[in-house]
Amino acid sequence: MGCDTSKYAAVPLAEKLRLFEQVKADERFSHGLYGCYECGVCVAVCPSARFYDFSPRWIAQALAREDADLVYKFMNEDVWDCSQCFSCDKCPRGNSPGGLITILREVAVRNGLKSAKDALEGYGRIIYKILSTGTQVAPDMLQPNAFPDWGPHVKEISENLEWWRRALPPETLHTTETSWEVSEQTLRELYLIWYASGVMEMIKEVDEGLHMILTDVMEEKLEEAGFALDATAQD
Amino acid sequence: MPIDAEGVAKSSRVFHRDPETVKSVPIREQVLELEARGEWIAQRVPEPYAEVANKLGRAKKIPLARTWHHKSCGQCGHIPGYSTSIFWLHRKLGLDYHDPRDQTSCTAWNYYASATSNPTAQAAVALRNFAAAYESGYFPLIHCATSYGHYKEVREELIGSQKLRDQVRRIMDMMKKPMVMPEEIVHYSEWVHAVRDRIAARKVLDLSNVVATVHPACHYHKLVAEDAIYDPDIYGGQRTATVTATLKALGVQVADYSTWFDCCGFGFRHILVQRDFSRSFAVQRKIEVMKDEANPDVTVTHDTGCVTTLDQSQFAARAHQRRVGIPVLSEAQLCALAMGAHPYRVCQLHWHNTDTRKLLEKMGIDHEARWREFEADVARLKRGEIQFLGWEDADV
Numbered sequence: 039m040g041c042d043t044s045k046y047a048a049v050p051l052a053e054k055l056r057l058f059e060q061v062k063a064d065e066r067f068s069h070g071l072y073g074c075y076e077c078g079v080c081v082a083v084c085p086s087a088r089f090y091d092f093s094p095r096w097i098a099q100a101l102a103r104e105d106a107d108l109v110y111k112f113m114n115e116d117v118w119d120c121s122q123c124f125s126c127d128k129c130p131r132g133n134s135p136g137g138l139i140t141i142l143r144e145v146a147v148r149n150g151l152k153s154a155k156d157a158l159e160g161y162g163r164i165i166y167k168i169l170s171t172g173t174q175v176a177p178d179m180l181q182p183n184a185f186p187d188w189g190p191h192v193k194e195i196s197e198n199l200e201w202w203r204r205a206l207p208p209e210t211l212h213t214t215e216t217s218w219e220v221s222e223q224t225l226r227e228l229y230l231i232w233y234a235s236g237v238m239e240m241i242k243e244v245d246e247g248l249h250m251i252l253t254d255v256m257e258e259k260l261e262e263a264g265f266a267l268d269a270t271a272q273d
Numbered sequence: 274m275p276i277d278a279e280g281v282a283k284s285s286r287v288f289h290r291d292p293e294t295v296k297s298v299p300i301r302e303q304v305l306e307l308e309a310r311g312e313w314i315a316q317r318v319p320e321p322y323a324e325v326a327n328k329l330g331r332a333k334k335i336p337l338a339r340t341w342h343h344k345s346c347g348q349c350g351h352i353p354g355y356s357t358s359i360f361w362l363h364r365k366l367g368l369d370y371h372d373p374r375d376q377t378s379c380t381a382w383n384y385y386a387s388a389t390s391n392p393t394a395q396a397a398v399a400l401r402n403f404a405a406a407y408e409s410g411y412f413p414l415i416h417c418a419t420s421y422g423h424y425k426e427v428r429e430e431l432i433g434s435q436k437l438r439d440q441v442r443r444i445m446d447m448m449k450k451p452m453v454m455p456e457e458i459v460h461y462s463e464w465v466h467a468v469r470d471r472i473a474a475r476k477v478l479d480l481s482n483v484v485a486t487v488h489p490a491c492h493y494h495k496l497v498a499e500d501a502i503y504d505p506d507i508y509g510g511q512r513t514a515t516v517t518a519t520l521k522a523l524g525v526q527v528a529d530y531s532t533w534f535d536c537c538g539f540g541f542r543h544i545l546v547q548r549d550f551s552r553s554f555a556v557q558r559k560i561e562v563m564k565d566e567a568n569p570d571v572t573v574t575h576d577t578g579c580v581t582t583l584d585q586s587q588f589a590a591r592a593h594q595r596r597v598g599i600p601v602l603s604e605a606q607l608c609a610l611a612m613g614a615h616p617y618r619v620c621q622l623h624w625h626n627t628d629t630r631k632l633l634e635k636m637g638i639d640h641e642a643r644w645r646e647f648e649a650d651v652a653r654l655k656r657g658e659i660q661f662l663g664w665e666d667a668d669v
Binding site: 086121148189227228234 | 448538654
């Protein structure tokens with residue numbers, strides 16, 4: 039809870055410092071952190087601070103003090119509570135706690151931290167959808183078992199999906215598995231980006247099963263398009 | 274009594290922005306400077322365009338026509354009347370546009386939700402879309418506020434890092450696509466803002482008895498904040514003018530509420546797999562506050578996630594007798610309705626959760642007759658008489 043790091047006392051300091059170095063090495067890090075007036079504006083405007091034991095100020099201050107113990111604790115717990123709304127960009131010092139959290143999350147994913155795997159549990163189908171189809175949410179995701187708290191209207195949509203999509207005047211929206219029609223060539227280019235930028239390696243760190251499924255979908259299409267996979271490897 | 278926007282403006286200092294006092298180098302000039310150095314092509318805003326003031330008082334060019342519509346996952350997928358209304362407005366105003374199939378999502382919803390990506394991938398996705406727009410001869414008009422905010426972030430990162438530009442160039446070369454950065458990054462609500470008087474001139478409904486609250490989208494006015502549109506005549510220049518200025522042009526009564534700056538509770542990951550947070554925040558910090566302080570007929574916003582969260586979160590809250598029941602629309606849908614668009618064929622209000630029928634009645638729309646027409650359309654589809662409902666059917 040809060041700033042108690044005792045849960046992670048057994049993790050060697052060297053490991054905590056190794057991860058923190060990756061955070062500091064990110065080109066965006068210095069632009070997101072200029073110090074802290076301790077004014078609390080970031081906390082006052084933060085939606086997550088109202089409903090979780092969460093504070094963007096704690097995170098900015100721990101990073102500014104280079105407190106590797108605390109940064110490790112935040113990287114494992116608090117960062118996943120952030121709403122990524124960037125209300126905290128209101129900081130009078132010019133900090134972006136939300137942007138710093140983006141970096142902390144990326145490092146957690148890239149290193150396959152268990153906390154990242156836990157936070158993304160149940161989220162794999164979304165990653166599959168965006169990486170493989172190029173659109174994040176699709177009409178066919180509107181199923182009553184996925185959104186029970188949205189009431190019977192979701193059931194009505196799912197039962198009428200095929201017809202209601204056909205009743206949309208824009209021709210690109212007659213789809214049910216993607217939000218709009220994405221061309222095959224465009225998808226191949228998107229897959230190339232995932233391979234060439236290291237995203238597929240990140241996926242492998244947090245979800246090997248998902249990585250295998252995505253690889254099956256993408257590699258054949260990349261080869262069909264004449265994109266050599268070995269050429270996509272990062273420098 | 275609702276506090277109206279005029280009241281707030283009169284009782285507050287008015288902020289006139291002066292670009293001469295701004296110390297930072299304008300982003301647009303940096304984009305053009307990198308073009309001069311051969312780093313990329315800066316796609317120019319085509320004529321005709323409007324010039325409006327951004328937060329720093331600088332003139333931002335808003336293309337009026339020849340726009341390449343960078344669609345939104347959540348709008349097209351779950352609230353398709355949002356995208357349809359944007360297209361419908363273009364058609365009714367006679368402004369040329371292109372609805373592409375070589376567009377992907379900006380993928381930022383996933384990025385902010387799961388961090389299973391990185392700056393190189395995000396910038397490459399952005400520039401692949403920008404290259405597709407450039408090759409079509411049309412200029413990007415971005416439907417989603419997260420795409421808009423994220424692309425502005427990406428633009429800053431690319432301007433600031435030669436290493437990142439080189440990494441992205443390597444990927445673009447593999448695709449045989451040019452490095453392109455638009456001269457301006459433009460959100461559709463800025464386009465609506467720029468043509469609001471044309472829309473108002475064509476309205477067929479009297480909206481003077483409609484009270485609306487406005488939720489400004491976080492990723493529109495908080496993320497790379499200086500590029501959002503401000504106007505000293507709207508809230509004294511202290512809040513973004515998009516949406517509010519449009520509603521006022523339509524003659525809607527805009528009412529104020531104290532938590533206007535709060536987000537909607539979307540949370541990116543939360544709305545998909547941890548909705549207890551999204552629901553609680555949307556109901557307790559937004560909907561109930563609006564209800565208590567302004568009691569609006571509708572709340573109007575300009576982004577995918579905001580419409581989704583504010584609208585869908587109200588259902589479960591009814592079971593707990595919370596003070597909910599405010600319809601949620603995008604300003605594009607409200608503009609379309611005001612201009613006589615069909616509430617179901619064009620605005621597709623049957624995809625929304627919170628009941629809109631009382632609002633439609635107040636606007637003078639016979640929703641029962643219009644729903645019967647839509648049901649007849651669906652029956653024709655089912656009988657195989659037509660394969661799809663086209664634009665030619667939308668206004669019958």
